[in-house]
Amino acid sequence: MAGTGQILIPLLTGLADAAGLFFVASGLTVIFGVTRVVNFAHGSLTMLGAYCGWSLISRLPPTPLGFALGALATMAILAVIGAGLEIGLLRRVYRAPELFQLLATFGVVLMAQDIVQWLWGVEDLALRRPPWLRAFVTLGGARFPRFDLVVIALFPLVFLLLWLLFTRTRWGRLVRAATEDREMVAALGVDQRLLFTSVFALGAALAGLGGVLMLPDASANLGMDLTTVTDAFVVVVVGGLGSLPGAALASLLIGLLQAFGIMLVPRATLALVFVVMAVVLVLRPNGLLGRPPGRDGGGGEARALVRPAPAVLRRFGLAVLVLAALAPLFLGPYALAVGTEMLIAMLFAASLHFMMGPGGMASFGHAAWFGIGAYASAFAVHLLAAPMPLGLLLAPLAAGATAALFGAFVVRLSGVYLAMLTLAFAQIVWAIAFQWVDLTGGDNGILGVWPARWAAGPRGFYWLALALAVAGTLGLRVILAAPFGHALRGARDSRRRAEAIGLPVTAIQLAAFALSGAQAGLAGGLYAYAKGSVFPTYISLGHSVDALLMVLLGGVATMSGPIVGALAYTGLYDVLLSATSLWRLVLGAAIIVLVLAAPEGIAGGALKLWQRVRPA
Amino acid sequence: MTAETALLAVEDLATFYGRAQILHGIAFTCGAGEVVVLLGRNGAGKSTTMKSLIGLLRPAQGRITFAGTDITGAEPHRIARLGLGYVPEERRVFAGLSVAENLDIGRQAPRPGLAPWTPARLYTLFPNLAAARDRAAGQMSGGEQQMLAIARTLMGNPRLVLLDEPSEGLSPLIVEHMAAAILALKAEGVGIVLAEQNLHFAERLGDRAVVIEKGSAVWAGSLAALAADDAARQRFLAVGVET
Ligand SMILES: Nc1ncnc2c1ncn2[C@@H]1O[C@H](COP(=O)(O)OP(=O)(O)O)[C@@H](O)[C@H]1O
Ligand SMILES: [Mg+2]
Numbered sequence: 001m002a003g004t005g006q007i008l009i010p011l012l013t014g015l016a017d018a019a020g021l022f023f024v025a026s027g028l029t030v031i032f033g034v035t036r037v038v039n040f041a042h043g044s045l046t047m048l049g050a051y052c053g054w055s056l057i058s059r060l061p062p063t064p065l066g067f068a069l070g071a072l073a074t075m076a077i078l079a080v081i082g083a084g085l086e087i088g089l090l091r092r093v094y095r096a097p098e099l100f101q102l103l104a105t106f107g108v109v110l111m112a113q114d115i116v117q118w119l120w121g122v123e124d125l126a127l128r129r130p131p132w133l134r135a136f137v138t139l140g141g142a143r144f145p146r147f148d149l150v151v152i153a154l155f156p157l158v159f160l161l162l163w164l165l166f167t168r169t170r171w172g173r174l175v176r177a178a179t180e181d182r183e184m185v186a187a188l189g190v191d192q193r194l195l196f197t198s199v200f201a202l203g204a205a206l207a208g209l210g211g212v213l214m215l216p217d218a219s220a221n222l223g224m225d226l227t228t229v230t231d232a233f234v235v236v237v238v239g240g241l242g243s244l245p246g247a248a249l250a251s252l253l254i255g256l257l258q259a260f261g262i263m264l265v266p267r268a269t270l271a272l273v274f275v276v277m278a279v280v281l282v283l284r285p286n287g288l289l290g291r292p293p294g295r296d297g298g299g300g301e302a303r304a305l306v307r308p309a310p311a312v313l314r315r316f317g318l319a320v321l322v323l324a325a326l327a328p329l330f331l332g333p334y335a336l337a338v339g340t341e342m343l344i345a346m347l348f349a350a351s352l353h354f355m356m357g358p359g360g361m362a363s364f365g366h367a368a369w370f371g372i373g374a375y376a377s378a379f380a381v382h383l384l385a386a387p388m389p390l391g392l393l394l395a396p397l398a399a400g401a402t403a404a405l406f407g408a409f410v411v412r413l414s415g416v417y418l419a420m421l422t423l424a425f426a427q428i429v430w431a432i433a434f435q436w437v438d439l440t441g442g443d444n445g446i447l448g449v450w451p452a453r454w455a456a457g458p459r460g461f462y463w464l465a466l467a468l469a470v471a472g473t474l475g476l477r478v479i480l481a482a483p484f485g486h487a488l489r490g491a492r493d494s495r496r497r498a499e500a501i502g503l504p505v506t507a508i509q510l511a512a513f514a515l516s517g518a519q520a521g522l523a524g525g526l527y528a529y530a531k532g533s534v535f536p537t538y539i540s541l542g543h544s545v546d547a548l549l550m551v552l553l554g555g556v557a558t559m560s561g562p563i564v565g566a567l568a569y570t571g572l573y574d575v576l577l578s579a580t581s582l583w584r585l586v587l588g589a590a591i592i593v594l595v596l597a598a599p600e601g602i603a604g605g606a607l608k609l610w611q612r613v614r615p616a
Numbered sequence: 617m618t619a620e621t622a623l624l625a626v627e628d629l630a631t632f633y634g635r636a637q638i639l640h641g642i643a644f645t646c647g648a649g650e651v652v653v654l655l656g657r658n659g660a661g662k663s664t665t666m667k668s669l670i671g672l673l674r675p676a677q678g679r680i681t682f683a684g685t686d687i688t689g690a691e692p693h694r695i696a697r698l699g700l701g702y703v704p705e706e707r708r709v710f711a712g713l714s715v716a717e718n719l720d721i722g723r724q725a726p727r728p729g730l731a732p733w734t735p736a737r738l739y740t741l742f743p744n745l746a747a748a749r750d751r752a753a754g755q756m757s758g759g760e761q762q763m764l765a766i767a768r769t770l771m772g773n774p775r776l777v778l779l780d781e782p783s784e785g786l787s788p789l790i791v792e793h794m795a796a797a798i799l800a801l802k803a804e805g806v807g808i809v810l811a812e813q814n815l816h817f818a819e820r821l822g823d824r825a826v827v828i829e830k831g832s833a834v835w836a837g838s839l840a841a842l843a844a845d846d847a848a849r850q851r852f853l854a855v856g857v858e859t
Pocket of ligand 1: 633636638656657658659660661662663664665
C-alpha cells in the first residue's frame with residue numbers, strides 16, 4: 001500500500017501545483033495573446049489577490065461557503081483593478097515598443113510592492129485555518145490535504161469554463177480573432193478598447209484566483225509577485241504564448257515534473273524547470289502549442305543609426321571623464337564607493353545595451369553573465385589563489401565562453417521567446433549558485449574576495465573601476481562603429497536581407513552575444529572585488545531587471561543611453577533609498593511617468609529636444 | 617457625381633510610411649451601386665490608398681468623406697461601423713477560427729435600406745463556404761479564403777466595399793465566380809472600390825477607373841473611355857499584362 005502512496009502523493013501534489021500554475025498562467029497568456037503585452041505585473045496581481053483574499057476570507061465565516069464567496073469577491077476586485085490598469089496605463093503604451101510596455105508593467109510591480117506593504121505590512125499573512133481546511137484524506141496509506149483535492153478539481157473546471165467562454169460566446173471568438181490579427185478585427189468594426197479592457201479584467205481575475213488558492217497552503221507574502229510571475233512566464237512560454245491549451249499542458253508538465261523531480265534529484269529542482277523550458281524552446285521555438293508570431297502591426301519603423309557623437313557631446317563627455325578621474329581627490333570614501341558602483345553599473349548596462357539595441361536581442365537574464373563573472377573571480381581567489389589581475393581576466397573569459405556556448409541556442413529565437421530563454425538560463429545559473437552549496441556556499445555566498453593591495457583603498461579601486469569600465473564601454477562603442485557593428489544592425493533590421501547579401505547572421509549575433517556576456521562578466525568580476533563577496537542575488541531576476549531598467553531608462557536607440565541610464569538609475573536608487581521608505585513607489589511611478597512622457601528614454605528624449613532646439 | 621453627393625469622396629489624399637511619402641494627392645469618388653477600379657502596377661499605392669480609407673493608416677493630408685461623414689483620421693472600427701467594408705489583399709482570415717466563426721466576427725447590425733446579410737445568404741452567394749462552414753479557415757484553399765474574406769466583410773452589411781485585388785493568384789474558374797459575386801453585390805446597390813492589376817477583370821466589372829502611378833492619380837475616366845484611349849492604354853497596358 002505504501003507503494004501506491006509513493007506514486008499517488010507526488011502525482012496529486014504535482015496536479016495541485018499544476019492547477020495553481022494554470023490559474024495564474026492562463027490569465028497571463030490570454031492577456032498576451034490579445035494585447036501583445038508581456039505583463040510583468042501579473043505576479044503582482046496574484047499577490048494582490050492573495051492579500052485581498054486574506055482580508056476578505058478572514059472576515060467571512062470560516063466555512064467552505066465563506067471561502068468561496070471570498071474567492072469570488074477577490075476575483076471581482078482584481079477584475080476591476082485589472083481594468084483600471086489597462087485603461088490608466090497599458091492602453092497608452094500599446095503602440096510603444098515591446099520593451100517599453102515591459103518597463104511600464106515593471107513600474108507597476110515596484111509600486112504594487114510598496115502599496116501592498118503599506119496596506120498590509122511586512123509580515124507574512126497566513127490564513128487561520130478552520131478544521132475543514134486542515135482536513136486530510138488518506139490515500140494509499142499516505143495523507144493528502146483535502147483542500148488540495150478541491151484545487152485539483154478546479155483545474156479542469158476552470159479550463160472548461162474558459163474553453164466554453166472562448167468557443168461559445170461572441171466575446172470569446174473576438175478574443176481569439178484579435179489574438180491572431182487585431183488590426184483586421186478593428187477593420188471589421190470591433191472596438192478593440194472594450195475587448196482589451198475586458199481581457200485584462202479576466203486575466204487579472206484569474207491571477208486573483210491563483211492568489212487566493214495559494215492562501216491555505218502558503219501565506220500571502222511580499223515575495224510572491226516575482227516568484228509567481230517567473231513561474232507563470234515559464235508556463236506560458238513552454239505552452240506557447242497566447243495558447244490556453246498550451247498553458248494547461250505546460251502547467252501539467254511543470255507541476256508534475258517538480259513533484260517527481262524533488263524525489264529523483266532533490267538538489268536540482270530549481271534548475272530542472274528551467275532546463276525543461278530551455279529544451280522545449282530549442283526544440284519548438286514557439287512553445288508546445290504556440291503558433292509562429294502573427295502580425296504585430298507596426299514596430300517596423302526605421303531606427304536611428306549610430307553616428308559619431310556631436311562635437312559638443314564629445315567635449316562634454318571628455319569633461320565628465322576628467323572630472324570623474326579627479327573625483328578621488330575631493331570625494332570621501334562613501335562617495336567613491338557609490339561612484340565605483342555606478343561605474344560597474346554603467347559597464348553592465350552598456351553590455352546589455354550592446355546586444356539589445358544594435359543587436360536586437362533583449363535579455364531578461366543578463367545578470368547571468370554578471371554573476372558568472374563574479375563567481376569566476378571568487379573561484380580564482382579561493383580555488384586558484386590567483387592574483388586579482390588574473391581573477392579580473394577570468395571573469396570576462398568565463399562569462400564570454402558560457403555566453404558563446406549558450407548563445408548558440410538563444411540566437412535562433414527572437415523577441416519574447418529569446419528574452420525568455422535568457423531568463424531560463426539565468427535562473428538555471430542562479431539555481432546552481434543557490435543549490436550547489438559545497439562549491440558556492442549557497443545563500444551564504446563566497447566571502448573574502450579582496451582586491452590586490454595596490455587597489456585595496458577606495459581611491460585605488462575607484463580608479464581601477466573607472467579605467468576598466470570606461471575602456472569596456474568605449475570598446476563596445478568602437479566595435480559598433482566598425483563594420484561588425486553595421487553588420488549586426490543590418491541583421492537586426494532585416495535578417496533576410498542581411499543573409500541575402502552574404503552576411504553570416506547567426507555567427508554575427510552569436511559573437512555579439514558572447515561579447516556582451518564577456519563585458520557583463522567583467523562588470524561582475526569588478527563587483528566581486530569591490531564588495532569582497534559574491535552572492536546568488538547577483539544572478540537574480542531583480543538584478544537582470546535592474547540592467548533592463550538602466551538601458552530602457554537611458555534609451556535603447558542612443559549610444560549614450562546606457563551610460564545616462566545607469567548613472568540615473570543608481571543615483572535615483574541611492575537618493576530614494578535614503579530619502580523615503582516608499583522608494584519603490586516613487587521609483588515605479590517615475591518609471592511609468594517616464595515611459596508615458598519619453599518613450600525614447602532619457603538620452604533619447606534629450607536627443608530629440610536637442611534636435612528641436614538646434615538651429616537647422 | 618460630385619464630392620457632395622457621392623457615397624465615398626476622397627480628396628487630395630497623402631499618406632506616409634515613416635518618412636517616405638507613398639501617396640501624393642489621390643482623389644476620386646464612388647457612388648452606391650458603382651464599381652470604381654483603382655488600376656496600377658505593383659507598388660503604385662493601391663493598397664496604401666485602401667488602408668488610408670479604412671483608417672489602418674493615418675493620412676497626413678486630404679479629406680475622406682463617407683456617407684456624409686468626415687472620416688479622415690478616424691479609427692478603423694468607427695469607419696467600419698459607418699458601413700465601409702474592407703477586404704485586404706492578403707485576405708487575413710482568422711486561420712484558427714472556423715468559417716462560421718469568421719463570419720460571426722464580421723457581423724454588424726442591419727443597415728437601413730440594405731437587405732441584411734446572413735450566413736445563409738452568403739452560403740448561397742459562395743456555395744464553397746457552405747460545405748466548409750466548420751472547417752478552420754487556415755486549412756482552406758486560397759480561393760476559398762478569398763471568398764471567406766469577402767463574405768466576412770459583407771456580414772457587416774457595408775454600403776461600400778474596398779476590395780484589394782480579389783482576383784490575385786486565383787484559378788480562372790474562381791475568378792469567374794468572384795466576378796459574378798461582385799456583380800451581384802453591385803446589383804444590390806453596394807458601392808465597390810476595386811484595386812486591380814488585371815485590366816481584363818477590371819474592364820468586365822468596372823464603371824469608372826482611376827489609374828494610380830507612384831502614388832498619384834494620373835488618369836481618371838470611364839472604362840469605356842480607357843478602352844477608346846489608345847495612348848492611355850499604351851501607357852498603362854503593362855498593368856493588363858498577367859505576370
Ligand atoms: N509597410 C510598409 N512600409 C514601408 N513602405 C511600404 C509598406 N507597404 C508598402 N510600402 C511601399 O508603398 C508603396 C505602395 O505600396 P502598395 O500600396 O502596397 O502598392 P500596390 O498595392 O499598388 O501594389 C510601395 O512602394 C511599397 O514599397
Ligand atoms: Mg497592393
